[in-house]
Amino acid sequence: MAKPASHPPLAERLRPKNLGEVIGQQHLLGVGLPLRIAFESGEPHSCILWGPPGVGKTTIARLMASSFDAHFITISAVLGGVKDIREAVEQATIWQGQGGRRTIVFVDEVHRFNKSQQDAFLPHVESGLFTFIGATTENPSFEVNSALLSRAVVYVLQPLTEDDLKQIIAKVLAERALPAIETIAVEAVDRLVAYADGDARRLLNTLESLSVAARAEKISDVTDAWLLKVLGERLRRYDKGGEQFYDTISALHKSVRGSDPNAALYWFMRMLDGGAEPRYMARRLIRMASEDIGLADPRALRLALDAAEVYERLGSPEGELALAQCVVYLAVAPKSNAVYQAFNEAKAFIKKDGTRPVPLHLRNAPTKLMKELDYGKNYRYAHDEEGGFAAGENYFPQGMADPGFYRPVNRGLEIKIADKLNELKAKNHQKN
Incomplete structure (x- = not known):
């Protein structure tokens, strides 16, 4: 065992010695919240602590050991292997035989262990020989074996505010x-x-x-x-939260909106080089797909979501290529803010308009009384109508004119959407 450093790093010297000293993660550690309840129960349980670096995963694991008066064994999945797991099992067995004292085995960067290494913990977790705590910066759904995951509670830790x-x-x-x-x-x-x-x-x-x-x-x-x-x-x-940061993300957004893939890539790489969190970039790309492309190319939103998922699986730097691919696709995709404008107009309309009652024919009628009150009466089931469209039917509150929130643009798929809406409008006019 390595001797402790004569002058440990500041991060180690300031490590909290009790829950009251912990800064952050109050969504888990606050009174009446999941991890606090776990600490107060006096009964340790296996868990996965998932969160970015430096948010308290190791600290929480150590506090669990001290709170439960348990032996604490640390294994680094980066440096360790099956030999370390075997030694942990041997130590836990010895301690269990000497008064039945509990053992907590903490595996840092557990996603670095392969399937067989993760499987090596299963029988000992099930037998209760030790409590398993894994720490990971990667999504456990992808990186932790389902068998081990099913035996552990996942706690999601957030970046410190x-x-x-x-x-x-x-x-x-x-x-x-x-x-x-x-x-x-x-x-x-x-x-x-x-x-x-x-x-x-x-x-x-x-x-x-x-x-x-x-x-x-x-x-x-x-x-x-x-x-x-x-x-x-x-x-x-790098001045996250400062003017330069938001100016740069604005330049990226405007380059995508302006259909310039090279400028978009330039600003994207400027953001990464400046230290911007790739997950933040992924969220912004998803927003761009909805706000500036919308139904002109619905594939854009799916691709943005896929790029975010690829980054979660691969991390940096490999996953950044998927985000770059998304940047280029969004830049060259046909543009439409029709849904974005419709959303904002509908939001503003609802805010100033009164709460209009739902027309009787559109109300659900699950009970006899509701049917007697004419709920759902004369409702026309569109699938039974010619072409699957109930021509002339009204879906707005009584006395309310169609506000026409959604106005498709003459680009991409929205060209066809506009044609379809015009066709349905013509059928409504004929019926009325």
């Missing part, structure tokens, strides 16, 4: 965890929080690097200008 990260910085300063640094300017705090991007470990490692530089230069007060000088060009370019 800006307020969470600011609390961590405040704690570092209040506890003088880095004696070389006494104060950090508000602007520098904002930049550090943006750079950390929800990752507490990244934040603490950055603060530790700053401390080394501050000690060397005999600086105790961190300003934004000094921060930029020390951390270099990458931090200067």
